[in-house]
Amino acid sequence: MNAPERLTVVADTPDAPFYQPLGNEQALFEQAWQHGMPVLIKGPTGCGKTRFVQHMAHRLGLPLYTVACHDDLSAADLVGRHLIGAQGTWWQDGPLTRAVREGGICYLDEVVEARQDTAVVLHPLADDRRELFIERTGEALKAPPGFMLVVSYNPGYQNLLKGMKPSTRQRFVAMRFDYPPQAEEERIVANEAQVDAALAAQVVKLGQALRRLEQHDLEEVASTRLLIFTARMIRSGMTPRQACLACLAEPLSDDPQTVAALMEVVDVHFG
Numbered sequence: 001m002n003a004p005e006r007l008t009v010v011a012d013t014p015d016a017p018f019y020q021p022l023g024n025e026q027a028l029f030e031q032a033w034q035h036g037m038p039v040l041i042k043g044p045t046g047c048g049k050t051r052f053v054q055h056m057a058h059r060l061g062l063p064l065y066t067v068a069c070h071d072d073l074s075a076a077d078l079v080g081r082h083l084i085g086a087q088g089t090w091w092q093d094g095p096l097t098r099a100v101r102e103g104g105i106c107y108l109d110e111v112v113e114a115r116q117d118t119a120v121v122l123h124p125l126a127d128d129r130r131e132l133f134i135e136r137t138g139e140a141l142k143a144p145p146g147f148m149l150v151v152s153y154n155p156g157y158q159n160l161l162k163g164m165k166p167s168t169r170q171r172f173v174a175m176r177f178d179y180p181p182q183a184e185e186e187r188i189v190a191n192e193a194q195v196d197a198a199l200a201a202q203v204v205k206l207g208q209a210l211r212r213l214e215q216h217d218l219e220e221v222a223s224t225r226l227l228i229f230t231a232r233m234i235r236s237g238m239t240p241r242q243a244c245l246a247c248l249a250e251p252l253s254d255d256p257q258t259v260a261a262l263m264e265v266v267d268v269h270f271g
C-alpha cells in the first residue's frame with residue numbers, strides 16, 4: 001500500500017472556491033488522499049460535487065484535471081494519443097496522464113457514461129498498484145503520492161446497462177451527496193448569488209417546497225444550482241415570478257401542465 005507520508009494539507013486560503021461543508025466530507029476526502037485511495041462521489045445534479053472537488057484541490061494544493069464523461073469517451077481520450085503535426089508524429093498526454101505525472105487530481109464527472117475500455121486504465125490506478133500503463137508508448141507510470149482519482153455520477157440517471165461494475169465500485173471510498181439542509185443552502189444561495197439573507201431564505205423555502213411535490217412526474221427536483229440562478233435573476237431586477245419561471249419551472253419540465261402546477265407553488269411563495 002502506498003503510504004504517502006510527505007503529503008501535507010495546505011490550509012484554506014481566501015481565494016479557495018467557496019464551499020459550504022455539510023458533514024465530514026472534507027476530512028474523509030483528506031484521509032482518502034493521505035492513504036492514496038480513490039474517491040467516488042454520488043449525488044443528484046447541481047448539489048455541489050464539482051465545487052467540492054475544486055475546493056479540495058485548492059485546499060490540498062493540487063492541480064485539478066476535470067473530464068466531463070460521455071458515451072463516446074474512450075481510454076485514449078483519458079490517456080493520450082499520437083498526433084500528426086508539421087514535424088511528424090508526436091505524443092500528447094491526455095488529462096489522466098497529466099494528473100498522474102504532476103501528482104494532481106483527475107476528476108471524472110459522470111464516469112458511468114464513459115466507454116467500458118476506460119476500466120482497463122482506471123483499475124490499476126484505482127487499486128494498490130497506482131499504475132498507469134500507456135499501451136501506445138509502452139510507458140508505465142507509477143502515480144506519485146499526491147495523485148488522486150475522483151469520480152462522480154448521478155444515481156438517478158443510471159440505467160441497468162450503464163451501472164458501475166462492482167469490480168470498479170469496490171476500488172473506491174464512496175461518498176453520498178444530496179441537496180443541503182435549509183440553513184446551509186441559504187448560506188450557499190446568499191453567497192453565490194450575492195443576495196441578502198432574506199431573499200436567499202425565500203428562494204430556498206420555495207425550492208424545498210418544490211422538492212416536496214412528489215405527485216408530479218419530474219425527472220429531477222430543483223437543484224441548488226437552479227436556486228442560485230433564480231436568486232441572481234431577482235437580484236438583477238427580474239420579477240420573482242419571471243425569474244422562477246425561467247430558472248425553476250421551465251428547466252424542470254417540458255410539460256405545460258406541470259410547469260403551471262410548479263408556478264402555482266411559486267405564486268403561493270412570492271404572491
Ligand SMILES: Nc1ncnc2c1ncn2[C@@H]1O[C@H](COP(=O)(O)OP(=O)(O)OP(=O)(O)O)[C@@H](O)[C@H]1O
Nearest residue numbers: 018019020045046047048049050051188192224225
Ligand atoms: N456545499 C456547497 N458550497 C458552495 N457552493 C455550492 C455547494 N453546493 C452547491 N453549490 C453551488 O451549486 C452550484 C452547482 O454545484 P456543482 O456544479 O458542484 O454541482 P454538481 O453536483 O457537480 O452537478 P452536476 O452533477 O450536474 O455536474 C455550484 O456552482 C455552487 O455555486
